[in-house]
Each structure stands twice: as structure tokens, then as C-alpha cells.
Amino acid sequence: MKNQKTSLIYKLILIALIFSASAKAQIQKVEPPFWYAEMKNPELQIMFYGKNIAQYEASVSNNVVIKNVEKTENPNYLFVTIDTQNLKASELIFSFKTKNKVAFTQKYSLKERRANSANRKSYDASDMIYLIMPDRFANGNAKNDSDASLTEKGNRQDPSGRHGGDIEGIIKNLDYISSLGATTIWNTPLCEDNDKQHSYHGYAQSDVYKIDPRYGTNEDYVRLSAEMHKKDMKLVMDYVTNHWGITHWMIKDMPTKTWFNQFETFTQTHHRREVITDPHASKLDQEICIDGWFVPSMPDLNLRNPLVAKYLTQNAIWWIEYVNLDGFRVDTYNYSDPTAMANWAKSITNEYPNFNIVGEIWMHNQASLAYWQKDSKIGAIENYNSNLPSVMDFTLQSQITSAFNEDNPTWDNGLIKFYNNFAMDFLYPNTDNILIFAENHDTDRMNDKFKYDLPKYKLAMTLLATIRGIPQVYYGSEIGMGGDKSKGDADIRQDFPGGWAGDKNNALTAAGRTPEQAKYFDFTSKLFNWRKSNEAVHFGKMTHYIPENNTYVYFRSTDAKTVMVVFNNNAKEQIVKTNRFKENIKNFKSGKDVITGKTFDLSSEITLEPKSALVLELE
Structure with missing residues (x-):
């Protein structure tokens, strides 16, 4: 018993x-x-x-x-x-x-929460953002190049494969980035992307609460933030609201049929985002634009579903708190439902009033761009406010890589393109808070478009460093890196020389740079380190003058400081008479070039070398 x-x-x-x-x-x-x-x-x-x-x-x-x-x-x-x-x-x-x-x-x-978390300071026009594709920048930990839980393994021989760059590589090279004059880093997405191939870009995420093990761990991302803050640098996360990857765990077991936008047969967006603001657009065109999938491997999220909207809002806030982030860049911003995105942005900025969010609005029309910036008068016509603090200036981007190649100006090409671009600034509610750039991970490489002509590169960098907005520089351009987009995205996303053990050329150190790389780097470093402490080019008033003979002059000024910028886009020397600029020169007698230290007399004329620019602090 x-x-x-x-x-x-x-x-x-x-x-x-x-x-x-x-x-x-x-x-x-x-x-x-x-x-x-x-x-x-x-x-x-x-x-x-x-x-x-x-x-x-x-x-x-x-x-x-x-x-x-x-x-x-x-x-x-x-x-x-x-x-x-x-x-x-x-x-x-x-x-x-x-x-x-x-x-x-x-x-x-x-x-x-961290002390004063809600009032964290974000990036603004006093910053310079350095854009990195982590897989292609530097391999700080070769042990995580592949991961047993993920499909694609490390293969540096495959131009479109995983090459091994990681968070540790960024941490180890923060001094290099800082020495360039950058104050902020924007990494393309670091969350897990388990696509079978081409997963290195990170935009087809399979888990939005987990850093991809091939980049490191969640704790490594927190450590990157902490190390950057020790150096007074800011960290921007690339956030994706429009889509996830086809291998996301929820695809295999959807919470609800309406979690993703679905059609009876596969439907891809037509990418014609003009239909969103077009008063004459058909409902069908608008539906396909917003609900259509970006590509077959990226299921389109339905932000009109309150569960999805709340999930994405909380996920974004969770990363801000957990990692101690300083800002967002949001991918494919206007591919999602406009009202849902306005609510998403508002929820985040309600929690963090000073938090900056820049949206990728890839359109080449100032009115279309301005519509999407917070408090836009254009949006107000339709009673719409995006609540999105910043947009990317794609109109300027395309002009930079074309105008500096135009030596013989006509009525509408050459430097007049810049004048016309800035003449439309009245459309924007806040021109200081616009992201300005010559290239990024999706566009043509600037140096390739310029045929690796250093003077043209200097012109482009000078423009970015001295006009209104927040300048962004794409990794490697500062050492002359290029790439031909017509050969595919992998060519504009090449490995940074010196980021891998055994690289013959280590451009991450002064001693390792070639003489040509040093010319690019030294100029960029001097220019943007000067920019760090010059409030006139951060938030000063801009006054510009109609270009003449393919020369262009503008001023940035505060009560305490005035900077005069002069461009010569000609293949020949030019003489610029200064009488025309008395309105801004006022009683200043001379200007000191911030690159060479040379002083120029402002009383009558300035002689400019071919394809050159001067940045003069007036004295």
C-alpha cells in the first residue's frame, strides 16, 4: 500500500x-x-x-x-x-x-528611465552626420561574420554578400569619424535581417527587437551609444515603418490578416507618391501607392490597424529609451498611410519634445518635400500636418552632382540651380531642419559622377558645410571612394579600405592613407571641424546673389559673425567684383579663408582659381 x-x-x-x-x-x-x-x-x-x-x-x-x-x-x-x-x-x-x-x-x-530622458537633445544644424553601412565599414569582431541561426553567411568575395562589418568596427573607429568633423552617426538598419541573400542592407528586418548577430548584440548597440556620448557624439537609428522582411517571424504566423497590406494577387507599389497629394488622383492609384509592397521580399505594414500602429510606436520608443538614442532617420516615409505616420511621429515627439526625426521623402520637387515637414503651410491647405520635424533635400542632392559638372552655364544650368533651389525655401516651415547631402547609400556616388575630380568634390563639400540645413556625408567619400550605381548597389557600398585585417590600404589612419586619399580627407576634416564652432553657418541668416558668369556668392550671418562664400564653377580663373555685395560686406575690410588662412581684400575684387570656392570669415 x-x-x-x-x-x-x-x-x-x-x-x-x-x-x-x-x-x-x-x-x-x-x-x-x-x-x-x-x-x-x-x-x-x-x-x-x-x-x-x-x-x-x-x-x-x-x-x-x-x-x-x-x-x-x-x-x-x-x-x-x-x-x-x-x-x-x-x-x-x-x-x-x-x-x-x-x-x-x-x-x-x-x-x-535615465535622468531627464524626455528632454534629450537631438541632432540639428550644428551637427554633421556621417552615414555608415555597417557591413561595409569596419570588421571589429571577425567571430560574428556568420551566425548559425541566420541563413546568409559571411562571404567578402561576394560583392552583394555579408562582408563582416559590425558595431565593434564602428566603436573602434569613433576617433577617426570624430577627427573628420562628424558629430553624429547614422547607421543603416542594424536589426536582424534574415533574407537568404543581400541581407547586409538591413531594410528587410526579421526581428525589430533584436540586433542582427552578425553586427553584434543589443548590448553592443547600447555600448556604441555610450561610447559616442563620451565623445560628445550623437547616434541616429535608421527606422523602417513601411515594411518588414519576408522572413519576419510574424509572416509565418500573422497576428491578423490585416497586420500586412494584402491584395488578391501580389501588388507592388508604383512608387508614384505624387498621388498622395494629387487632388485629382484616383483612389485606386492612391491605394496601390500606400498599400502596395515595396518589393516582393518586403511585406507592407498596415499602420491603419491600431495594433500595428501601437506596436511600431512602442518599438521606436523602446529603442530610444533602451539605447539612449539621439534621433531617427525613417526609411520610405511617405509610402505609408499619411494619417497613421503623422500619429506615429506625434506620439514620439510628445514623449521627447526635442527629438529629431528626418523622413526619406525621395521626391525632386520642393513643394512635395515641404508638404511633409511639420507645420507645413502646403499641408495645411488639406488640413494635414505630418508632425515630421525634418525631410531630406533630394532636390538639392541631384543638383549638386549635376551643377558642378556644368562648366558652361545656360539660363537654367550651372550654379543657377542652387540659387533657384534656395529661392524656393519659402515653402518650408523650417529650412534649418532639412537634411542636406550629395549622396547616400541609394544614390549615385558623388566622386564617380565627378570622375574623381578633387576640385569638384571640394566645391560640393563647401556647399554642404555652409548652406542652411544639416549636412550628411556618406562613408568613404572623404577619402575619394566612389562606385558606379549602374553596376548595382554593391558598387556604391564598397568596403572601407582598412576596415578589415589584412587590407593593404588602411585609410582609417593618417599613415595608411595614400597621398590622394589624404588630400580628400585633410580638406574635409579641416572644413567640417571649422564648421563645428561657427554659429553663422549653423543658424545664421542666408543672403545670396544671382549667379553671374557661373560664379555664386552668398552670406551666412548672425549679429556676431558673418561668413562670405564664393564659388567659381568655371574651368578658368574668374574675377568677382565686390561692389555688388556691399549690402552684406558692410564695413568689413577683409575676409580670411578658413582652409588656407589667406586674407582677401574686400574693397574691390576677388580673384578665384578655376573650379574653386572660398569660405571667408569677414574681419
Whole structure:
């Protein structure tokens, strides 16, 4: 009898253990994985994912109020919204019941925020942003070039493959980036991208709460931020709201059919985003633009679904808090529903009033660009406010790589392109907060377009360093790197020489640069390090004069300082008479060139070398 009782007790314990183990395995994912106490918006939507989890009734400890529990047609998801008002940093316990009995529990942490987190300072016109494709910049840890959990393995011999650049490589070269005059880094996406090939670009993310192991860990990303802040540098995350990758774990088990935009047959966006603001556009064209997939490997997110919108908003805020980010750049910004994106941007800037977000609005029309900037008068015509603080100046970008190649001006080419571009600045609500650039990871490489002509490169960099807006420089251009986009994206995303052990040319060090690389770097470094401390070119008033003879003159001025910038876009020497500029020269007698230190007399004329520019601090 005693043996029978012992056997029965043993069986009961075994059953309990099996039940307990299965219960713990019930939850496979919790997102956000943790949260922060004392956020301005106290509502927190937590997604619990596990087999048939929707059959359970959820409750939570500490008298926390559950405001809503939402189930979808997929029983593997449960969305629980709680009120975190007045909750301190603590550990909550979620209980999941069936038939009034607790089947299992789940711990959930509310962490303490950093001091003054809500008022963090973001990037602005006093900064210079250095754009990096992490896989192609520097390999700081060769051990993570491949990862057993991910499909594509490291192969530097494949131009479009994974080459091994990582977060550690960026950390190890922060001094190089800082010496260039950069104050801010924007990395293309670092979250996991498990595409079978071409995964290095990171825009087809498969897990938006996890850094790709081939770049490092979440903790490595936090460490990058911390190391940058020690050097008074800022970190910008490349965020994607429009789409994920086809290998995202939710694709395999969708929370709801409306999580992604879907058609009866595959439908790709037509990329004609003019239809969004076109008063004559058909509803069909607008629907295909917004809901169509970017490419077949990138499922289009449906931000009109409140669950999706909340998920993406919280994911963005989670990364800001967790990593201590200083800003966002948002990919394919106006491919998503405009109202949903306005709400997304507003939610983030409500939480962080000084947080800057620049959207990729890849359009070459100032009115179309200005429509998308926060408080736009153009958007107001349709009672629309994007709440997006900054946009990318694609009109200027295309002009930089064309105008400096035009030695013989006509009515509408040469330097007049810049004048005409800035003449349209009245359309923008805030011209200081526009991202200006000559190239990025998707465009033609500037040096290739200039046929590796150093004087033309200097002209382009001088323009970016001295006009209104936030300048961005693409990695490698500062040492003369190029690439031909007609050969494919991999050619404009080549490895930075010296970023890999064994590279014959190490342009990351002064001693390792070739003489030609040094010419590019030294000029860029001097120019942008000067720019760091010159408020006139950060936020000063701009006055420009109609170009004559393919020369262009403008001034940036504050009450304390005036900078005069003079361009000669001709293949021959030019003499510029100064009488015309008395309005801005005023009582200044001379100007000192910030690159050479040479002083120029402003009383009558300035002689300019062929294809050259002067940046003069007036004295």
C-alpha cells in the first residue's frame, strides 16, 4: 500500500512538472520585452505570443489596471493594454488563468528611465552626420561574420554578400569619424535581417527587437551609444515603418490578416507618391501607392490597424529609451498611410519634445518635400500636418552632382540651380531642419559622377558645410571612394579600405592613407571641424546673389559673425567684383579663408582659381 501511495504521489508530481513546463513554454515572445516607468503616455500594449494563448484570461499584480485585452482571429496572440500611471520601476507578474485556475505566470519588468530622458537633445544644424553601412565599414569582431541561426553567411568575395562589418568596427573607429568633423552617426538598419541573400542592407528586418548577430548584440548597440556620448557624439537609428522582411517571424504566423497590406494577387507599389497629394488622383492609384509592397521580399505594414500602429510606436520608443538614442532617420516615409505616420511621429515627439526625426521623402520637387515637414503651410491647405520635424533635400542632392559638372552655364544650368533651389525655401516651415547631402547609400556616388575630380568634390563639400540645413556625408567619400550605381548597389557600398585585417590600404589612419586619399580627407576634416564652432553657418541668416558668369556668392550671418562664400564653377580663373555685395560686406575690410588662412581684400575684387570656392570669415 505504501509503495502504491508513493507511486501515485510520484505520478502526480510528474504530471505537475510536465504541466508546469508546458505552461512556461506557452509564451514564446513578449513584446516589448520590458518597458519603462514614468513615461508620459501611461498606456502600454504588451503582445504575448504562444500556442493558443488567447484561451487564457490575463491578470496582473500590484493592482495594475488592465485597460483592454484584445484577441484576433489567430489564437496564438493576446494583446494586453495596461495603465502604468504612477507605477514605479518594478517587476510585474502576469497571471494566465483557465477555468479560474492560474495555468502559468509571466514576469514583466518596468525599468527606471535615465535622468531627464524626455528632454534629450537631438541632432540639428550644428551637427554633421556621417552615414555608415555597417557591413561595409569596419570588421571589429571577425567571430560574428556568420551566425548559425541566420541563413546568409559571411562571404567578402561576394560583392552583394555579408562582408563582416559590425558595431565593434564602428566603436573602434569613433576617433577617426570624430577627427573628420562628424558629430553624429547614422547607421543603416542594424536589426536582424534574415533574407537568404543581400541581407547586409538591413531594410528587410526579421526581428525589430533584436540586433542582427552578425553586427553584434543589443548590448553592443547600447555600448556604441555610450561610447559616442563620451565623445560628445550623437547616434541616429535608421527606422523602417513601411515594411518588414519576408522572413519576419510574424509572416509565418500573422497576428491578423490585416497586420500586412494584402491584395488578391501580389501588388507592388508604383512608387508614384505624387498621388498622395494629387487632388485629382484616383483612389485606386492612391491605394496601390500606400498599400502596395515595396518589393516582393518586403511585406507592407498596415499602420491603419491600431495594433500595428501601437506596436511600431512602442518599438521606436523602446529603442530610444533602451539605447539612449539621439534621433531617427525613417526609411520610405511617405509610402505609408499619411494619417497613421503623422500619429506615429506625434506620439514620439510628445514623449521627447526635442527629438529629431528626418523622413526619406525621395521626391525632386520642393513643394512635395515641404508638404511633409511639420507645420507645413502646403499641408495645411488639406488640413494635414505630418508632425515630421525634418525631410531630406533630394532636390538639392541631384543638383549638386549635376551643377558642378556644368562648366558652361545656360539660363537654367550651372550654379543657377542652387540659387533657384534656395529661392524656393519659402515653402518650408523650417529650412534649418532639412537634411542636406550629395549622396547616400541609394544614390549615385558623388566622386564617380565627378570622375574623381578633387576640385569638384571640394566645391560640393563647401556647399554642404555652409548652406542652411544639416549636412550628411556618406562613408568613404572623404577619402575619394566612389562606385558606379549602374553596376548595382554593391558598387556604391564598397568596403572601407582598412576596415578589415589584412587590407593593404588602411585609410582609417593618417599613415595608411595614400597621398590622394589624404588630400580628400585633410580638406574635409579641416572644413567640417571649422564648421563645428561657427554659429553663422549653423543658424545664421542666408543672403545670396544671382549667379553671374557661373560664379555664386552668398552670406551666412548672425549679429556676431558673418561668413562670405564664393564659388567659381568655371574651368578658368574668374574675377568677382565686390561692389555688388556691399549690402552684406558692410564695413568689413577683409575676409580670411578658413582652409588656407589667406586674407582677401574686400574693397574691390576677388580673384578665384578655376573650379574653386572660398569660405571667408569677414574681419
